[in-house]
Amino acid sequence: MLKIILIAFIVFAFSRAVLRFRDKSIGIREFLFWTFLWTIVTILIFNPNISDIAATSFGIGRGADAAFFLSIILLFYAMFRLYVKIDKLDRDITDLTVEVSKKLREHDRL
Amino acid sequence: MNTDSHNRNVWIVIPAYNEGAVIAGVIAQVRAAGYKNILVVDDGSADTTADKARKAGAEVLSLVINRGQGAALRTGIEYLRETEDPDIIVTFDADGQHRSEDIAALMLPIVEDRADVVLGSRFLEKNGTEIPLIRTLVLKAGILFTNIVSGVRLTDTHNGFRALGKKAIREIGITQRGMEHASEIIDCLSRKQLRYVEVPVHIEYSDYSLGKGQCSSAFIKIGAKVIVKKLID
Numbered sequence: 127m128l129k130i131i132l133i134a135f136i137v138f139a140f141s142r143a144v145l146r147f148r149d150k151s152i153g154i155r156e157f158l159f160w161t162f163l164w165t166i167v168t169i170l171i172f173n174p175n176i177s178d179i180a181a182t183s184f185g186i187g188r189g190a191d192a193a194f195f196l197s198i199i200l201l202f203y204a205m206f207r208l209y210v211k212i213d214k215l216d217r218d219i220t221d222l223t224v225e226v227s228k229k230l231r232e233h234d235r236l
Numbered sequence: 237m238n239t240d241s242h243n244r245n246v247w248i249v250i251p252a253y254n255e256g257a258v259i260a261g262v263i264a265q266v267r268a269a270g271y272k273n274i275l276v277v278d279d280g281s282a283d284t285t286a287d288k289a290r291k292a293g294a295e296v297l298s299l300v301i302n303r304g305q306g307a308a309l310r311t312g313i314e315y316l317r318e319t320e321d322p323d324i325i326v327t328f329d330a331d332g333q334h335r336s337e338d339i340a341a342l343m344l345p346i347v348e349d350r351a352d353v354v355l356g357s358r359f360l361e362k363n364g365t366e367i368p369l370i371r372t373l374v375l376k377a378g379i380l381f382t383n384i385v386s387g388v389r390l391t392d393t394h395n396g397f398r399a400l401g402k403k404a405i406r407e408i409g410i411t412q413r414g415m416e417h418a419s420e421i422i423d424c425l426s427r428k429q430l431r432y433v434e435v436p437v438h439i440e441y442s443d444y445s446l447g448k449g450q451c452s453s454a455f456i457k458i459g460a461k462v463i464v465k466k467l468i469d
Contacts, residue, residue, distance in 0.1 A: 217411065220307050228314065228318070230300070231315065
């Protein structure tokens with residue numbers, strides 16, 4: 127039952143990635159990243175033992191622990207990426223505000 | 237000392253956000269001290285700040301939306317650099333904390349070609365400034381933090397009262413839109429190899445200015461932003 131729920135979620139999440147790629151909200155690199163990620167997760171759902179083998183090679187006892195650590199690292203990275211993007215948007219808005227305000231002032235003076 | 241006596245193009249830049257209650261008085265004080273070139277950068281105020289500043293005799297540049305003190309200062313400095321070719325820009329708070337009598341002393345090191353940037357300091361010597369204890373502790377922590385991060389030794393790092401000479405006006409680029417711009421300016425001193433000096437200034441704390449000023453917890457936010465900016469850049 128749990129497997130069915132997880133697969134349904136993956137199909138839903140991957141369909142979102144496909145739609146976003148089709149309407150060009152994301153580029154080919156991001157689309158390939160999500161495709162790779164969900165493929166790996168699907169493989170692990172059907173063959174959980176693979177994660178144990180991978181975990182052991184990194185010196186971590188269980189595959190579930192390795193997945194947990196990896197998730198935290200990925201989440202932090204995603205947060206950092208989001209922060210950088212929001213910061214850039216914020217700077218762009220400031221640049222725009224400064225330029226428009228200076229132009230309006232010049233216009234008023236004429 | 238005034239603009240004419242030294243034949244210099246001096247501009248007083250006052251960033252203002254919802255300062256309608258006091259802005260006219262601040263401008264009158266600056267004008268009475270002999271400075272006629274006053275640019276108020278209205279930071280998208282929702283009140284009558286711009287109208288009152290105009291009526292009080294200042295030039296007004298209004299930001300179309302509120303972006304913070306750093307953005308307002310940046311706009312004022314950029315605008316003057318592009319249109320007026322100023323020799324000296326003095327940044328002055330709109331809430332009545334600063335005294336126009338201190339402007340002359342602040343400009344002097346630039347006039348005498350001893351500095352490119354002059355920073356006002358409320359801690360440099362006993363000058364009658366009574367600073368609330370909590371504010372003192374927070375400011376001292378901020379000073380220590382900024383000194384470590386920027387490598388520039390100063391006695392007061394978040395004082396908006398400063399004078400910029402021609403080189404500084406050309407070289408200093410403010411990218412931080414909030415109060416973090418104060419740390420950014422200090423960072424610029426070492427990066428752009430600007431000559432700087434601190435001058436004692438008096439800060440007039442009132443219920444109004446304390447209410448309008450940064451709450452102490454905001455300094456933690458400023459510190460975090462400075463660190464994150466260094467990581468991103």
